[in-house]
Amino acid sequence: AEQLVASGHAYPCFCTPQRLAEVRKLQQQRREPPRYDGLCRRLDPAEAAQRRANGESAVIRFKTPREGETVSVDLLRGEIRVENASLDDYILLKSDGLPVYHLAAMVDDHLMDITHVLRGSEWLPTFPLHVLIYQALGWEQPIWVHLSVFLNPSGKGKLSKRHAQGKDKGAGGVYVTDLQAQGYLPEAINNWTALMGWSLDDHTEFFPMSDLIESFSLERLNPSPAAVNFSKLDHFNGLHIRGLPLEALVARIKPYFEAAKLELPIGEDLLLRIAPLIQERIRTLDEAVEMAGFFFSSTVDPDPNELVGKKMTPAESAQAVRRAVQAIEAVESFSSAALEQGLRELAEELDLTAGQLFGILRAAITGQRVSPPLMESMEILGRSLVLERLRQADQALQKVAAAE
RNA sequence: GCCCCCAUCGUCUAGUGGACCAGGACGUGGCCCUCUCAAGGCCAAAACCGGGGUUCGAAUCCCCGUGGGGGCACCA
Numbered sequence: 136a137e138q139l140v141a142s143g144h145a146y147p148c149f150c151t152p153q154r155l156a157e158v159r160k161l162q163q164q165r166r167e168p169p170r171y172d173g174l175c176r177r178l179d180p181a182e183a184a185q186r187r188a189n190g191e192s193a194v195i196r197f198k199t200p201r202e203g204e205t206v207s208v209d210l211l212r213g214e215i216r217v218e219n220a221s222l223d224d225y226i227l228l229k230s231d232g233l234p235v236y237h238l239a240a241m242v243d244d245h246l247m248d249i250t251h252v253l254r255g256s257e258w259l260p261t262f263p264l265h266v267l268i269y270q271a272l273g274w275e276q277p278i279w280v281h282l283s284v285f286l287n288p289s290g291k292g293k294l295s296k297r298h299a300q301g302k303d304k305g306a307g308g309v310y311v312t313d314l315q316a317q318g319y320l321p322e323a324i325n326n327w328t329a330l331m332g333w334s335l336d337d338h339t340e341f342f343p344m345s346d347l348i349e350s351f352s353l354e355r356l357n358p359s360p361a362a363v364n365f366s367k368l369d370h371f372n373g374l375h376i377r378g379l380p381l382e383a384l385v386a387r388i389k390p391y392f393e394a395a396k397l398e399l400p401i402g403e404d405l406l407l408r409i410a411p412l413i414q415e416r417i418r419t420l421d422e423a424v425e426m427a428g429f430f431f432s433s434t435v436d437p438d439p440n441e442l443v444g445k446k447m448t449p450a451e452s453a454q455a456v457r458r459a460v461q462a463i464e465a466v467e468s469f470s471s472a473a474l475e476q477g478l479r480e481l482a483e484e485l486d487l488t489a490g491q492l493f494g495i496l497r498a499a500i501t502g503q504r505v506s507p508p509l510m511e512s513m514e515i516l517g518r519s520l521v522l523e524r525l526r527q528a529d530q531a532l533q534k535v536a537a538a539e
Numbered sequence: 540g541c542c543c544c545c546a547u548c549g550u551c552u553a554g555u556g557g558a559c560c561a562g563g564a565c566g567u568g569g570c571c572c573u574c575u576c577a578a579g580g581c582c583a584a585a586a587c588c589g590g591g592g593u594u595c596g597a598a599u600c601c602c603c604g605u606g607g608g609g610g611c612a613c614c615a
Binding site: 148152155159163166167168169170194209212215217218221222223226228229230231233235236237240255256257258259260261262263281283284286288290291292293327330331332333334336337338339340357358359360361362363364366367368369370371373377413414415416417418426475478479482488489490491492493494496497498501503504505506507508509510 | 540541542543544545546549550551552553554562563564565566573574575576577578579607608609610611612613614615
């Protein structure tokens with residue numbers, strides 16, 4: 136700042152905040168743009184220096200040229216020309232001796248040999264000032280890149296905490312920690328955000344981080360603002376979940392099962408068998424618990440109405456359950472293939488569709504109306520647990536039948 | 540109010556003068572597959588903000604509107 140004062144590019148200003156406020160107020164009344172009126176700019180430099188030496192409180196302002204225009208070059212937008220007359224004499228150094236961003240960032244970047252400055256487009260209005268500072272100091276400018284801001288999903292206003300609600304999830308959020316809690320993968324979030332304002336070509340959308348690092352280029356950045364689309368985040372999350380090796384998926388979903396405080400211990404061996412069943416069925420990691428939580432409960436508690444098969448009575452459903460128990464007891468190797476064969480034969484024998492019978496069994500065994508594939512789930516659960524749950528379903532159904 | 544930026548389907552985008560009666564993705568609707576739900580496959584609806592130019596020719600270049608966004612602190 137002192138260097139700029141010495142070279143005539145800046146000057147001390149003794150105006151009080153109160154006077155500044157009054158000037159501003161007057162300008163607003165006259166519908167003029169609020170700007171410093173230049174009182175101290177006209178001071179004799181020697182006199183100003185003396186007042187400072189006497190300990191008078193002052194800030195240092197940039198002496199913005201009154202004439203001409205400043206040409207700033209943004210990599211994405213090209214030349215941005217601004218009339219210097221529309222610029223203010225910005226404060227560079229506060230009266231407490233601390234520099235404001237405008238000065239600090241320029242000096243810092245230069246001293247650290249920064250070659251590319253990538254920042255939000257909210258800096259565009261003060262971009263000419265920054266260029267002027269570089270020029271006044273006689274420094275070579277970095278390459279400037281102003282990234283467009285993200286807009287709220289509605290496209291109204293920039294993304295805010297309040298409006299950044301995940302449509303599909305209800306909770307949403309702009310903090311990565313929020314997104315993480317909701318089961319979003321860091322790589323999916325990166326992929327999603329990378330594609331807002333940037334694209335590689337016409338068809339590539341799925342980017343693992345390594346590909347992103349390899350393919351990203353400043354030149355293909357887009358200067359227009361982008362409204363965030365949370366359903367697209369869901370899509371990318373599903374893509375990245377499906378791209379995960381099983382072991383990695385297990386490691387990712389385990390914390391969500393643990394957080395759910397389920398009845399049975401969360402064993403990795405068990406999760407490893409469950410993972411392939413749910414991998415293509417979940418969009419967020421926390422959904423793994425909704426989908427497969429029943430594996431970690433000793434009993435399930437289905438709604439008795441869900442146990443009744445389509446177009447069937449409770450008594451008929453109970454009968455089907457009992458026959459299924461027999462069929463399952465009769466299966467020699469407790470495998471999904473053997474179970475499926477036995478149960479399909481049973482359905483045919485009972486004159487039921489596979490959908491009818493499996494629907495009843497699904498509710499009885501998983502306690503859910505939506506679940507991973509039934510046969511595979513049964514195989515993982517084991518024969519005794521499956522039979523136990525079916526017997527409980529039988530009893531529940533008999534109660535319903537008796538009540539009718 | 541003043542200054543700056545931006546402008547292709549609802550959303551993210553491809554498109555840098557002719558290859559575009561505009562392509563992809565998400566979402567939406569339909570069909571197929573199917574034990575539920577997904578995943579997957581196929582199909583459909585859906586856009587060049589408006590007006591002037593420049594040009595043989597404009598989504599692409601220029602101007603003016605309009606719309607949207609951002610900024611106008613001794614914040615960053």
